[in-house]
Structure formats: C-alpha cells, structure tokens
Amino acid sequence: MPDLSAARSPPRFEAGPMLAPLPPASRYILRGGPAVRAAAEQAVGVGIPAEACRAVTREGRAALWLGPDEWLLIAPAAQGASLAGQLATALAGLPHSLVDVGHRQSGCELRGPLAATLLSAGCPLDLDERAFPVGMCTRTVLAKAEVVLWRTATETFRIEVARSFVAYVSEFLAEAGRTTPDQGLGSRPQLETFS
Amino acid sequence: MPGTPGARVSGVAPRPRGARGRAFVDWQNDVTTKDLALATREGFHSIEHVKRYTTTGMATDQGKTSNLNALGIVSSALGKPIPQVGLTTFRMPYTPVSFGSFAGPARGELFDPVRTTPMHGWARAQGAVFEDVGLWKRARYFLRGTEDMHAAVARECRAVRSACGLFDASTLGKVEVVGPDAVTFMNRLYVNAWDSLAVGRARYGVLLRDDGFVYDDGVVTRLAPDRFHVTTTTGGAARVLAMMEDYLQTEWSELAVWLTSTTEQWAVIALQGPRARQVLAGLVDIDLSAASLPHMGVAAGHICGVPMRLFRVSFTGELGFEVNVPADFGPAVWEAVWAAGQAHGITPYGTETMHVLRAEKGYIIVGQDTDGTVTPDDAGLSWAIGRNKTDFVGKRSLQRPAMQSADRRQLVGLLTADPECVLEEGSQVVAEADATLPVRPLGHVTSSYYSTALGRSIAMALVAGGRGRMAQTLYVPLETGGVAPAQVASSVFYDPKGARLNA
Numbered sequence: 061m062p063d064l065s066a067a068r069s070p071p072r073f074e075a076g077p078m079l080a081p082l083p084p085a086s087r088y089i090l091r092g093g094p095a096v097r098a099a100a101e102q103a104v105g106v107g108i109p110a111e112a113c114r115a116v117t118r119e120g121r122a123a124l125w126l127g128p129d130e131w132l133l134i135a136p137a138a139q140g141a142s143l144a145g146q147l148a149t150a151l152a153g154l155p156h157s158l159v160d161v162g163h164r165q166s167g168c169e170l171r172g173p174l175a176a177t178l179l180s181a182g183c184p185l186d187l188d189e190r191a192f193p194v195g196m197c198t199r200t201v202l203a204k205a206e207v208v209l210w211r212t213a214t215e216t217f218r219i220e221v222a223r224s225f226v227a228y229v230s231e232f233l234a235e236a237g238r239t240t241p242d243q244g245l246g247s248r249p250q251l252e253t254f255s
Numbered sequence: 256m257p258g259t260p261g262a263r264v265s266g267v268a269p270r271p272r273g274a275r276g277r278a279f280v281d282w283q284n285d286v287t288t289k290d291l292a293l294a295t296r297e298g299f300h301s302i303e304h305v306k307r308y309t310t311t312g313m314a315t316d317q318g319k320t321s322n323l324n325a326l327g328i329v330s331s332a333l334g335k336p337i338p339q340v341g342l343t344t345f346r347m348p349y350t351p352v353s354f355g356s357f358a359g360p361a362r363g364e365l366f367d368p369v370r371t372t373p374m375h376g377w378a379r380a381q382g383a384v385f386e387d388v389g390l391w392k393r394a395r396y397f398l399r400g401t402e403d404m405h406a407a408v409a410r411e412c413r414a415v416r417s418a419c420g421l422f423d424a425s426t427l428g429k430v431e432v433v434g435p436d437a438v439t440f441m442n443r444l445y446v447n448a449w450d451s452l453a454v455g456r457a458r459y460g461v462l463l464r465d466d467g468f469v470y471d472d473g474v475v476t477r478l479a480p481d482r483f484h485v486t487t488t489t490g491g492a493a494r495v496l497a498m499m500e501d502y503l504q505t506e507w508s509e510l511a512v513w514l515t516s517t518t519e520q521w522a523v524i525a526l527q528g529p530r531a532r533q534v535l536a537g538l539v540d541i542d543l544s545a546a547s548l549p550h551m552g553v554a555a556g557h558i559c560g561v562p563m564r565l566f567r568v569s570f571t572g573e574l575g576f577e578v579n580v581p582a583d584f585g586p587a588v589w590e591a592v593w594a595a596g597q598a599h600g601i602t603p604y605g606t607e608t609m610h611v612l613r614a615e616k617g618y619i620i621v622g623q624d625t626d627g628t629v630t631p632d633d634a635g636l637s638w639a640i641g642r643n644k645t646d647f648v649g650k651r652s653l654q655r656p657a658m659q660s661a662d663r664r665q666l667v668g669l670l671t672a673d674p675e676c677v678l679e680e681g682s683q684v685v686a687e688a689d690a691t692l693p694v695r696p697l698g699h700v701t702s703s704y705y706s707t708a709l710g711r712s713i714a715m716a717l718v719a720g721g722r723g724r725m726a727q728t729l730y731v732p733l734e735t736g737g738v739a740p741a742q743v744a745s746s747v748f749y750d751p752k753g754a755r756l757n758a
Contacts, residue, residue: 061537061559061591062559063559064558064588065560065561067561067586067587067588068583068587069583069585070583071373084583091513091515129513130513155434155435155511156434156513157433157434157513158433159433160520161520162581163519163520163582163583163584164516164517164519164520165519181360182360203360203361204361204368222518222519223519223582224371225368227369231364231365232360232365235360235365236360239360
C-alpha cells in the first residue's frame with residue numbers, strides 16, 4: 061500500500077506580475093455564539109473579531125469575520141491538527157460547529173499599486189481604502205465567482221476562492237490585467253451625473 | 256437631416272409606401288408613428304410629455320436611433336418647426352457603445368466559470384467525453400478504441416455489473432449540519448425520521464418545498480449525535496444550502512445548529528461492483544466485511560495513510576463504496592485505487608452509465624424523473640416519510656385532497672413491446688393507439704435507456720394512476736409517426752430484492 065499522506069495536489073493559481081499563489085493552508089469554519097468566539101480566541105492565539113467584516117492576524121494565523129456567527133480560521137498547513145485539537149478542547153460543552161474546509165478553497169495574494177483597480181474589474185464593492193481599509197474582509201463576488209476578499213495591506217489583497225473556481229479567477233485577473241490602463245489611476249474618472 | 260433653423264422636417268416612417276402594419280419609430284420600446292400621432296391628439300404637445308406618454312427615446316439607447324424621427328413626426332403633427340417642438344434632455348450614451356463593452360471579459364473561456372473536479376485531468380487523459388452539469392464538467396463516458404457512445408456505455412455497464420467500476424462523484428453537493436439541535440433541524444426539514452438514524456449509518460433523504468413537491472434528495476449520514484454529512488444533487492447544492500439557511504435564520508433561529516458547505520472539501524471516489532470490496536480491501540484500515548460495514552454503513556479511517564470518510568452506498572444497485580478524501584488528495588488516491596483495481600477488471604465509467612445503472616434499479620434523478628409537480632408518493636418514495644413526525648417542510652401541503660388523489664401521475668416502469676425500441680425522453684404516454692387528435696396524455700416518459708444487463712430497452716414514466724395500471728398496455732407516439740406499445744411495469748427492473756446491493 062503506498063503512503064500518500066504527503067501526496068497533495070492543490071489547485072493552482074497562475075502566478076502573474078501581481079498575483080502570487082499561496083501555499084496550502086489549514087482552514088476551519090467556526091460557527092457559534094459570543095461565548096464560542098471568546099473561548100476560541102483563547103485557543104487560537106489570535107483575536108477573533110466581533111466586529112463585522114474584520115480580520116485579525118498574528119504569527120501566521122488569521123481569523124476572518126464572515127457573519128454574526130461565522131468565522132474563517134486560517135493557519136499554516138502543518139498546524140491544522142493542533143489548531144483543531146486546541147479548539148475542540150476549548151469549546152467542549154459549548155454549542156458550536158467546527159468544520160474542516162482546508163481543501164475546500166485556495167488562496168492567492170494580489171499585490172501592487174493597481175491591485176484594487178484590477179479587482180474592480182469584477183468586484184462591485186468600493187475598494188477605495190477609505191471604504192475598504194486594511195484589515196477589512198468580506199464575502200463578495202469577483203465576476204461570476206464567490207470569493208472572500210481581505211485587504212491585508214494598502215496594496216495587498218488576499219483572495220480565498222472555492223477550488224473549482226481557481227482557474228476562472230486566475231484567468232479573470234490575468235485578463236483584467238491585460239486590459240487595465242496603466243496611467244491616470246490615482247484618481248477615479250469623473251462620471252457625469254444625470255437624471 | 257436639413258440644418259436650416261426653423262425648417263419643417265417630416266419624420267421618416269421606416270416602411271415601404273403602402274405597406275400594411277405598423278411603422279416603428281423607437282425600435283427598442285416599440286413606439287410607432289401611430290402612437291406619436293395619438294399622443295399629440297390626446298393633447299400632449301410638449302416633447303417631454305410626448306416622450307413620457309409614448310416612451311419614445313426612453314430605451315437604453317436614449318433615443319439615439321429614434322429621437323430625430325420622432326421629433327420630425329411630432330413637428331408635422333403639430334404643424335410647428337422642430338426648434339419650437341423642443342428637445343428632450345440629451346443623455347448618455349453620447350456615442351455608440353459596442354456590445355464588447357457590455358460583455359467585458361465574459362467571453363470565450365471567461366464566459367462562465369468552468370468547474371472541474373480534482374480528478375478531471377486523469378479523466379481527460381483517459382479519453383473521457385465530458386458533459387456540462389451546471390457549471391461542472393463531468394465525465395460522461397470513456398471512449399476506447401473505435402467505440403461510439405453506445406458501445407462505450409454498454410461496456411462500462413457490463414464492467415460495473417460483473418467486476419468493478421470507478422466513478423468520480425465529487426460534484427455532489429455536501430453540507431455539514433452541526434450542533435446539538437442538528438437532528439431536530441433535519442427532522443423539520445427532510446421528510447424522513449432522523450432520530451432513529453444511528454451514528455455511523457446513512458439513509459436516503461428527501462427534501463420537499465413547502466408546497467409538498469420533491470425539491471432535492473441525497474444520502475444523509477450521522478457522523479456523531481450532533482453532526483450530519485448531508486449530500487445533495489449536483490445542481491441543487493447551492494439552492495439547498497440557501498433553503499436550509501433561510502429556514503434556519505427566519506423560521507427556526509432558536510435552534511443551535513450551523514451549516515457549512517463542504518461540497519469542495521471532499522473528492523469522492525465511487526467504487527461500484529461485485530469486486531469493489533476486493534479492490535479496496537488492501538488500501539484501507541477499515542474492516543469492509545458486510546457484517547462490519549453493511550449497506551448504508553459509514554466509517555472514518557484511512558486510505559493509503561490519507562484520512563477518509565468511507566460510505567457504503569450505491570447508486571448502481573451493486574455492492575458499492577464512496578471514498579471521501581480531502582480534495583487535494585483526490586488524484587493520488589484515485590490513482591492508487593485504479594492501480595489496485597487492475598487485477599479486478601476496474602473500469603472508469605461516466606454519468607451516462609451511471610444514469611443507465613440507476614434506472615435499471617428504478618432510482619430517480621430529481622429534476623429528470625421529477626419536475627417540481629411530483630410528491631414523494633408520486634415518485635414512489637412514501638416509504639421515506641417519517642410517519643410519526645408531527646411536521647416537516649411540505650407535510651401540510653401533502654394533506655390536501657388533490658395531493659392524495661388516486662389519478663395523480665405516478666412514476667412507473669415502461670417496457671416497450673419491441674425490446675430494441677428506446678423511447679425518446681419527454682414523449683407523451685397515451686391510452687389508445689389510434690385516438691383522434693387532440694388527445695389528453697396520461698403522462699410522459701422521464702427516463703429511457705437501452706439496458707445491457709437486461710438485453711432490452713427500459714423506461715420510466717409519470718403516468719396518471721400509474722401504479723393501478725400494472726401490466727396495461729399504453730402507447731407512446733413516436734417522432735417518426737405511429738406509436739410504440741409499452742407495458743406498465745415496476746420501475747425496479749434489475750435485482751428487485753437487492754441481493755447484489757447487500758452482498
């Protein structure tokens with residue numbers, strides 16, 4: 061019998077001038093009430109945001125608010141088992157749901173001064189830093205794919221997408237890159253108002 | 256258009272002189288010369304009023320193809336030069352906009368996302384012909400040598416019934432339902448009784464809409480007292496999860512239960528056939544004997560060192576297993592199963608063979624054998640309903656007299672008199688061979704295939720009062736003219752006692 065415990069074939073984002081695929085990670089969806097959030101915070105070693113659409117990260121671990129009772133927890137791949145164990149211990153007796161989604165989705169990073177502009181080709185949200193500051197995250201759409209979008213730095217976004225949409229998102233961002241003009245991006249074009 | 260200020264301009268009526276019919280002015284909003292004349296007769300003399308009365312110039316082109324003609328016509332009707340008629344507010348688009356601008360990147364490869372499973376590359380390399388199922392590409396059949404589809408499907412069917420077939424079931428929707436109230440939630444939502452489902456056991460589940468009609472189905476497994484692994488149809492995955500969340504958030508917010516989509520977390524490798532156990536036995540750390548893992552049994556363990564949820568389930572009527580591994584491991588585990596199966600005649604099969612095999616067993620496909628007007632009883636699924644349950648979504652609707660009428664369309668089997676005749680799916684079913692048209696049909700054919708195992712064609716049909724018509728001969732009008740006589744039969748054509756399933 062072959063030992064396949066290291067034989068992972070993660071879906072591949074196509075690296076581009078601005079797009080960097082991220083290595084496989086451990087991911088869990090944690091769902092439950094305020095008591096669960098507080099108890100999990102102790103176990104995870106990273107703050108778990110109570111504020112809507114905020115992400116907290118520390119030493120390679122991250123917690124993203126996805127809903128009033130739903131968080132996405134991300135940790136380096138090697139820490140998956142220990143993270144799950146710590147959470148199970150901390151949450152014993154508290155009604156909650158903890159589900160492994162490490163292979164459900166894949167992540168990439170979009171970096172550079174044009175990152176927000178590129179995303180705007182397919183995302184209807186206002187990605188101006190005043191409206192979508194560093195540390196903000198949300199479920200949204202990128203063209204026809206549902207994604208979790210997280211601004212990790214002024215010019216860096218992390219995108220999490222279900223694995224079967226990885227090729228589409230990769231190609232969409234590449235296409236947006238090919239058609240995004242490279243000048244005059246500092247300011248938004250003035251749209252005439254009309255009634 | 257003449258440019259002289261104050262010149263009288265006649266609007267152009269875009270039709271040949273003397274032609275009958277309407278002369279259209281605004282081609283997007285279907286405004287005609289007659290409409291404009293009527294507006295002026297009705298007393299709308301301001302062009303802004305004419306515009307709003309007729310909607311001329313109000314379409315997405317904002318009158319770029321019609322305003323000057325409309326102005327000319329109104330000018331003639333009022334006997335005023337155009338400058339006195341006035342202009343409506345000039346709006347975008349100021350210049351023609353190409354369709355490409357609207358389409359943006361949504362063209363070619365990016366027209367829609369193409370979703371593929373972790374084992375897609377393997378299937379492609381093995382000569383799979385794919386079909387679209389929603390956004391997914393699923394292997395439909397695998398061509399060998401000079402085969403056509405019919406030959407390939409017949410070969411794949413034989414392999415599953417006689418040896419072992421390998422099937423990619425990863426696209427099935429999956430939802431993990433977790434929390435102390437998980438069983439209560441499942442009881443309220445699905446027709447089945449879930450209290451009696453033991454940990455480590457699976458059961459076929461049926462989901463209705465509140466109107467009582469079948470909405471989705473799947474296998475529901477109890478992994479722990481407070482944890483269910485729920486599968487849905489491939490196409491229903493998103494809407495079933497949405498329906499679950501809807502009920503949870505709006506009707507039953509008091510329940511301590513949470514939902515997580517796990518459709519893409521798992522690669523699902525289905526191994527079906529009398530030799531499936533032998534293929535799998537050397538790869539897993541689980542006792543696969545019928546005593547230890549019976550039909551609809553579930554176990555957690557490892558396959559080649561990879562964590563696995565193993566479901567002993569079957570959509571073919573054969574002894575079957577569905578190996579669920581975290582999706583990144585899918586290709587490697589698939590290859591290992593493939594290698595282990597070489598000594599046992601393992602054969603990859605696609606959705607077309609899956610369709611034939613399940614039809615031989617009378618297993619329905621929601622959306623093919625049901626169409627949103629089919630109750631569980633119509634589909635022959637009354638046995639799934641928890642009789643002692645006080646409520647579930649759709650229960651109240653099922654109690655309406657019309658939903659219990661004996662002449663409702665019920666799912667039955669049809670066996671054509673000519674065993675080589677494979678009926679067209681969607682064909683009508685009628686009572687008489689030579690009735691004069693129009694004829695009120697008794698129902699229609701929902702599934703129809705050539706069955707290699709039975710050496711003849713089989714079909715399923717929804718027929719009015721169908722279960723009361725066993726052995727009756729009905730008629731199916733053919734596209735080529737004439738009718739095909741067919742006898743009403745049970746829809747379980749193969750191994751009705753399920754001996755193979757429980758092997």
